[in-house]
Amino acid sequence: EVTNMNRDLLRKYKEEMHLRKKLHNELVELKGNIRVLCCICPIKLEDGDGPDACSVVSVDPQDDSILHMSYQGKATMFKMDKVFPPQASQEEVFQEVQPLVTSCIDGFNVCIFAYGQTSSGKTYTMQGPPENPGINQRALHLLFSEVVRKVPDWDYIIKVSMVEIYNEALRRDLLGKDLHKKLEIKLSPDRSGRLYVPGLTEFTVTNVMDINRVLHFGHTNRTTECTNLSEHSARSHALLIISIHGVNSSTGIETCGKLNLVDLAGSEHVGRSGAEGSSLQETQCINKSLSVLGDVIYALRYKPGHIPFRNSKLTYLLQDSLKGDSKTLMMVQASPMEKDVNETVCSLTFAQRVRSVELGP
Ligand SMILES: Nc1ncnc2c1ncn2[C@@H]1O[C@H](COP(=O)(O)OP(=O)(O)OP(=O)(O)O)[C@@H](O)[C@H]1O
Ligand SMILES: [Mg+2]
Structure with a gap:
């Protein structure tokens, strides 16, 4: 009974x-809160004690918005909007971000960030392996199919750019013919107050084949650099910028939306990554731009008067999509490994701070 x-x-x-x-x-x-989701990545055989390695983080069995963690012998709890266990599929993760993705068809500017230390699965979540793609490809496919569904009432143009920010410079036009051309962020001449990057290649996608081709081309151009933590650790922020311009064929009403999908560089601290020389400079630039991102998000709520967008290239480039009625989602990647526990706590604390921010209605 x-x-x-x-x-x-x-x-x-x-x-x-x-x-x-x-x-x-x-x-x-x-x-207008910032939504924060957390993905726990699976334990990797090569850095665990084999298949029996014990995870220090877990999802609450009754409430999938709570993450439990054992830290310095104590049980700690973090509250997110949703926590995905290691076995969650790319499809399940995408379902959660889908409404945000489609809102840029209606003219919203949207930012989705993957945040976390090196090897925590940021690139897996955003890009994903070819046989099991992540948010980037799924988002483009979804946008494309939504847009096709709205024909002939609406006529849309989808354009894609890919760019890297490395050592506080817009470094590579990943879809361009000349990877090394110098790129600067400029104020748009049309007095709209918008920012743009002159010369950044924009590729217009007109069919599904285009999407796959463009993503493949951009992804192969991403750089990696060795550190002790991961053999192929990406030391730059990679941005996939999708802009959608729509015109209603009967009313002439226009909409302009932008979706920024950002695979951030690893958030680990200098001591941990064992970096020296140029790698040390990389790590310092990464730490700086991530802390500016935190400051900007904090200022959006508490000091709306002066928001330090200009303090890093990343926030400067994304400012249109961070302020006003734009939407932001933070995907925090958490490692389940005991050895990563300090970095994991830093990531989750950052995430919780972000979650309390309201961007305005
Ligand atoms: N959910 C997952 N399921 C299966 N494999 C995963 C998952 N998350 C991460 N991995 C694997 O873990 C490894 C590291 O992940 P990934 O390269 O995405 O990390 P990262 O956060 O992008 O690291 P970096 O900051 O160095 O770029 C990869 O081999 C990836 O395939
Ligand atoms: Mg990566």
Whole structure:
């Protein structure tokens, strides 16, 4: 009898939880909060004690917005909008970000960041392996199919650019013929107050084949540099910028939206990555731009008067998509390994700070 009653209570609890989450999401939408999701990456055989290696982080079995962690012998808890366990599929993760992706068809500017230390799965989540693509490819495919569905009432043009920010400079036009041309961020001459990058290659996607081709081309151009932590650790921020311009064929109404998908460079601290010389400079630039990102997000809520967008190239380039009625989502990557516990706590603390920010209705 007690077991039955427990089961019944659990069912009711889950129903309530479900409803609460739905209302919470609506509230978040209304207040313009930054949504924060967390992906726990799987334990890798090469750096664990084999298949029995123990994970220091776990998702609460009753509430998938709570992450439990054992840190310095104590149980700690972090609250996110949703936490994905290591076995979550790319499809499940994408389902959570889908509404944000489609809102840029309606003219919103959207930023999705993957944040976390090296090897925590940022590139896996954003780019993904070819046989199991991540958010980048899924987002483009979704946008493309939504746009096709709206024909002939709406006429859309989707343009894609890919650029890297390395050592505080816009370094490489990943879709351009000349990878090494100098790129600068400039104020748009049309007095709209928007920023743009003259000379940055924009590729217009007109079919699904184009999407695959363009992503493949850009991804092969990304750089990697060795550190102790990971053999192929990406030391630059990689941005996939998708702009969508739509015209309604009967009313002539126009919409302009932008989706920025950002695979951030690893967030680990200088001591940890064992970097020296040029790698040390890289790590310092990365740490600086990530802390500016945190400052900007914080200032958006608490000091709307002066937001330090200009303090890093990343925030300067993205300022249109971070302020006003734009939408931001932070995908925090957490490592389940004991040895990474300090970095994981830093990432999760950063995430929790971001989560409290409201960008405005
Ligand atoms: N959810 C996952 N499922 C399967 N494999 C994963 C997952 N997350 C990460 N990996 C694997 O872990 C390794 C490291 O991941 P990834 O390269 O995405 O890390 P990263 O955060 O981009 O690191 P860096 O900062 O060095 O670029 C890769 O081999 C990737 O395939
Ligand atoms: Mg990476």
